[in-house]
Amino acid sequence: MKITIHGISFHKEFVPFIEQLINALHDHNAELYLTESFSKTMQKSGAEATGFTVFKDRKVLADMDFVISVGGDGTLLDTVSMVGEYEVPILGINTGRLGFLATIAKEDVEKAIQVLFDGHFTIQDRILIHLDADQPLFNGVPYGLNEFTIHKRDTSSMITVHTYIDGEYLNSYWADGLIVATPTGSTGYSLSCGGPLISPAAKNFVITPVSPHNLNVRPMIVSDESEITFAIEGRSKKFLISLDSRSTAVDASVKLTVRREKFVARLVKFHDYSFFDTLRKKLNWGFDMRN
Missing domain, CATH: 2.60.200.30 (Probable inorganic polyphosphate/atp-NAD kinase; domain 2)
Known part of the structure; x- marks a missing residue:
């Protein structure tokens, strides 16, 4: 399986989760690619990882099975603009704050990769x-x-x-x-x-x-x-x-x-994901300070 990882920036505190992500992908024998921006961010952060190819030409995406967006919702939006007409399914791992689009918590990286390779997900088409x-x-x-x-x-x-x-x-x-x-x-x-x-x-x-x-x-x-x-x-x-x-x-x-x-953006959603549940959590619906 060919997988690209894209990200714009992340704090050093997230380095262990990035290394965990790459190791989990190697454990599943994924053929791993990194965008140039993500590779440079990894170098600056001191993250230790090997076994990947860095690319500049987005035409490589035509052969990808998935793209993993590492960051917040802004990074996922940037990933969508990069993927464009290739319509490669995108999985968002959230190292940001709100996370309406990048829904996978950084602590669940290994579990998420296992679920991805087990095929327990659906693809949601989002209009552009x-x-x-x-x-x-x-x-x-x-x-x-x-x-x-x-x-x-x-x-x-x-x-x-x-x-x-x-x-x-x-x-x-x-x-x-x-x-x-x-x-x-x-x-x-x-x-x-x-x-x-x-x-x-x-x-x-x-x-x-x-x-x-x-x-x-x-x-x-x-x-x-x-x-x-x-x-x-x-x-x-x-x-x-x-x-x-x-x-x-x-x-x-x-x-x-x-x-x-x-064309559309294709987002990977795991079977336990609910848009309405996300709304309730992110917007604090039903939350009462008196409680």
């Missing part, structure tokens, strides 16, 4: 959001797992985002920005701006304004078959747009449209 623009953006990676965002820049003044669904005018949002989130992204930035929680299997996008000027403007759920187009106005000549954690500045002349990506 794709950005079409009339100029190259995001270094040829115009998709994200969580959300696309338009946000004001370099000024305290709000912006106006004229929004159209399948060519039909929806609204002009006077706000600090606008989010279009996938069901996966509904637990992220959109949630913090008052957006609804959406089950991962739902076929929807949610449009959520960021600090809207009109208090009667509310988040809106639309079909993921929709194409959502934007025209931006504001006192500033530049605006920020982002796909997950990647952002860039654009001017108001850029034509922006988002739609569902043609």
